[in-house]
Amino acid sequence: MEKIDEIDLNILRILQEDSKKTTKEIAEILNLTPSPVYERIRRLEKRGYIKKYVALIDKDLLNIPITAICMVSLRYHDEGFIDKFEKQIKSLKEVQECYHMAGKVDFFLKINLRSLNEYHEFVRLKLSKIENIGVLESYFVLKEITRTTGYCI
Template identity: 80%
Template sequence: MLHSEKIDETDLKILRILQKDAKKTTKEIAEILNLTSSPVYERIKKLEKQKLIKKYVAILDKKKLNIPITVICMVSLRYHNEGFIDKFEKQIKELKEVQECYHMAGKVDFFLKINMESLDNYHEFVRTKLSRIENIGVLESYFVLKEIMSSTEYCI
């Protein structure tokens, strides 16, 4: 199943509700599930303790925050031993502009998602920060023209 401890259909329903709106109160969730608040509260606490719920976040509007440019950056390293990979991962975590980073199998080593104010800002970021990371062999940038869909929800 999802976790070593038993997760039942009610737990899954709670997780689905919270994925859509983490601000829903225990009382609102209980009403949706036709339960009382107390067992729903206990289930949510159990799910948090099990780390099935890692944290609660606010999803911000990047356009209103003036960071409308989404860049997908593919990075290939020159050398692939453990020390070089660990060093790259440590350095990339220090760049606040990088929203997501994945170590990949295939032609590229790392997939980065970056949101910026403008192409000029991205150019400056690459020139003054990203390109200064040692061991980058190839860096390819792809600019999102239109976001078709974006979700933080898992299909459970």
């Protein structure tokens, strides 16, 4: 894959902070003209550095105050069981993030819900229906200290 230069990295930094910045605004920050900035952004998109643009929503304003962290350990670890688990987890809209882990647990899930009762129903009616879960540990976030969607580049 072709390397990117410092200007491209600066464009990525700016867009991570505010993806609604116009090409003209980015060009002004970088002391460039809009045309090459536009071309660079399109190239970064085409090459996959920029996957998509999203809006970050305030979950508290939407009354989604509960963040649960679930640590899942599977009973069996062959490829078929892992693939099936991953496919089933992807179908659960409540799961915001899922990571396959090395270490004591197999998967780390981040789930956001409106209430503890809603979490209980999620576990009882959806998560517990997934085959091959051996151990499920739940932790609840008391306070969000820091959260970012950007990478340190």
